[in-house]
Amino acid sequence: MAESSQHNSEAEELDAKTRLILTGERLFAEVGIQGVSMREIASKAGQGNHFAVQYHFGSREGLVQAIFDFRMQQMEPMRGEMIDALEAKGRLRDARSILEVILLPQLHLDGGTNRSYGTFLSQYLLHGDWDEFGQFGGEAPPQLNRALELLRERIDYLPAAVAQRRLVNVSLMFLNLLVRHVRMEAHEFPETFDDALEDTMEQIVMAMCLPLRLRL
Incomplete structure (x- = not known):
């Protein structure tokens, strides 16, 4: 009893x-x-x-x-499955695929229309001073940490601080689309969400992987 x-x-x-x-x-x-x-x-x-x-x-x-x-814990199973699929296909160095592991599972929280989550996480990212690559408060769960390690290896030509700044920036780009998802579903937009997602992911890959060009 x-x-x-x-x-x-x-x-x-x-x-x-x-x-x-x-x-x-x-x-x-x-x-x-x-x-x-x-x-x-x-x-x-x-x-x-x-x-x-x-x-x-x-x-x-x-x-x-x-x-x-x-x-983050809610997204762990999907991230693990995605990484295993990439490994089976030999695509663990593909930047787009790695960024999809980090970002796309957010679309599946509460049916992919969780505007509160997107708005909250945007505030969370802007709320803290995230100086070390992949560090956002507590310790990242294993599958997310694995994806972040793959991303860091892929962009090892960037200083860690630059890589972290870009990671925050592209995360905010993705979250903006996530927040707009509800409005795009409810109203007529000149593009579909899938088209907007594809275009945004292409922007994200370019923004994350662009070689660093310093002014002399």
Whole structure:
């Protein structure tokens, strides 16, 4: 009986944390990372304890990092399958393919129309000072880390700081398209989403891989 009670308690805690993560993501996307109180997030997540965010995550920054980590973990299985497919085809040096592993799984979060995620992650990337290549707060999960290592090997002619700056820039380009996805689905646009995605990925590959040209 005691063991069953412990399992139920753990499940309830996980559910509460997930609700806080999803609610925090939505509210941060709507009003900004600094624009909503922890009390409001707890309330709208259905938590009677106004300090639920602090209890589960320690702070606002802890919740922000937890949202990022939660989404990255969701994409791990797809990234692993994509990398295995590239390895089987001998395409682990192909820049477009590597960037697709990093970026495309984001289209499949909540059916690919998660505007809150795209807006939140854009704010997350602009919120931090990301100086080291592939480092975005916590430790990257294995498959994402594997993809980032492949990308770094592919663009080893760039200084690490330049590679990181470009990685942030192209991620923001992709997220802009992700946020627009909902509007493109709901209204008539002069191009399809698939055409916009193809064009954006081509831009991303060029922006990421362009040789560095320094002014003398």
